[in-house]
Amino acid sequence: MIMKKYVFLLLALVALTATAQDRNKWAKEMLENKHKMLIEQVGLTQAQQEQFMPVYEEMEKEIYQTNRTARTLAASVAKKTNATDAEYQQAAEALSSAKVKEGEIEAKYFAKFSKMLSKKQLFLLKQAENNFTRTMLQNQKRPNK
Numbered sequence: 001m002i003m004k005k006y007v008f009l010l011l012a013l014v015a016l017t018a019t020a021q022d023r024n025k026w027a028k029e030m031l032e033n034k035h036k037m038l039i040e041q042v043g044l045t046q047a048q049q050e051q052f053m054p055v056y057e058e059m060e061k062e063i064y065q066t067n068r069t070a071r072t073l074a075a076s077v078a079k080k081t082n083a084t085d086a087e088y089q090q091a092a093e094a095l096s097s098a099k100v101k102e103g104e105i106e107a108k109y110f111a112k113f114s115k116m117l118s119k120k121q122l123f124l125l126k127q128a129e130n131n132f133t134r135t136m137l138q139n140q141k142r143p144n145k
Contacts (some may be wrong), residue, residue, distance in 0.1 A: 032062070034132050041128035042121050052116050059109040063102050070098035 038056070039049055070091075077083045077091040113122060 029137070037132055038125065038128045041131065042124045043116075044121070048116060048121075052113065055112055055116070057107065059105060062105045066101045066105065067098050070094040107119070 005013065035056075037052060038044075039053075042053060073094045074091040077087045080087070112120070113125065
């Protein structure tokens with residue numbers, strides 16, 4: 001029942017139309033729904049929420065920035081009609097290393113989360129993140145650029 005509620009919310013949000021403002025609103029609402037889903041599925045108390053969520057958001061920002069930098073470089077190379085092999089290599093390496101950096105960031109924050117959450121909650125956190133990703137992929141629509 002709870003999962004159906006979130007799926008419905010996600011589907012409703014995906015129906016937004018496309019402007020830059022709508023995309024930003026869509027992204028903000030997706031994060032809010034993700035956070036609500038995490039809180040519920042992990043079973044965070046109010047005290048844990050107050051301690052955990054700012055740190056979790058910090059991790060999300062680091063990961064976002066890492067991936068954004070790599071995507072920006074890749075997009076600039078993809079737009080070029082005469083990109084060099086060196087540029088292709090640099091973009092490919094940036095995309096590949098972004099995944100490694102993302103893992104390093106998650107490991108760094110996992111250590112922080114270990115001080116705030118029980119072992120079961122750490123496990124449930126990873127499951128909840130995977131559930132959210134799976135739900136998003138199933139609903140692959142998002143506002144046009």
